[in-house]
Amino acid sequence: MRVLERLDQIYDIGATRAGYSAEEDAAHELAADWMREAGLEPSADEAGNLIGRRGVARIWTGSHLDSVPNAGKYDGALGVVTGIEAASRLPEADLAVVAFRAEETGPMGSRRLGELPEAFVExxxxxxxVLERLGEPLGIVTAVSGQARGAVTFEGRAAHAGTTPIEDRTDALVEAAKFVLRVREYARDGVLATVGALEVEPGAANVVPERVTVSVDARALTAKRLDEVIEAIGFEPSWRQDPVAMSGPPLEALRAVLPGAPELVSGAGHDAMVLAAAGVSTAMLFVRSLNGGASHSPDEFSSPEDIALAVDALTEVLAGL
Ligand SMILES: [Zn+2]
Incomplete structure (x- = not known):
């Protein structure tokens, strides 16, 4: 299947394709060639997003080609190659396929779009x-969780690890460690809360830590719950995205094409979240992640059969729109 070959070709560039890197550029060049083959006219906007258009392209599909370090083969790339495949099956349809820049670090590209489509399907x-447990190949996303990110800094006093008695220390990392355990307590009832990064200063094995900065990532299904968890943890979000609902003709079209398909809320942010928050009618189609849902890892896997079903469904949805 051409879609699988193309996923391999993108992965061959590198399992690490950071936003705005040479590897992401190379993936965009490949996608631009495939767009031309599919009868789309590729061009880059100011943010570097690659948009392949045909006609008056008010309906868009696509995703991103950047990746986390040492990523799997499917996250992002699947949405671009299935979009191009669907576009090639609909040679008469006015539409666009987009590869957004730097989704994994932001998302950055989709936030800097110069123009917005009327509808978007990712x-x-x-x-x-979830889909693997349900035994279902495809799922319809109805909303994306709200997210807030920030950092908390703990101040202590640097001291010699060999000469300063324990009771005389103000150890910033010990306080930060208690905080990490507390954050974990809030991760329940649809709320997730994570400390994923620590910065320890001065960061030497023989010095009591003077300053520790910890990251906080909190997610919740409603804006109210997100407010509550931010307040409970006690951090100032540097970035926040309220939950966004998928809606309008793209969602209705997905439901019509896939009657009885399970409906899910996405805990991960996506370019679709950014477009929906900007007021674009947006829908998302999830493809089953096998290997227990492994992602952001080389173990990520979706079967050729499931991917084929996704291409069929996307083609039908785009044709209907
Ligand atoms: Zn992604």
């Missing part, structure tokens, strides 16, 4: 175990 791997 195919993406689920990146979780």
């Amino acid at each position: 195919v993406h791997v689920e990146q979780g175990p």
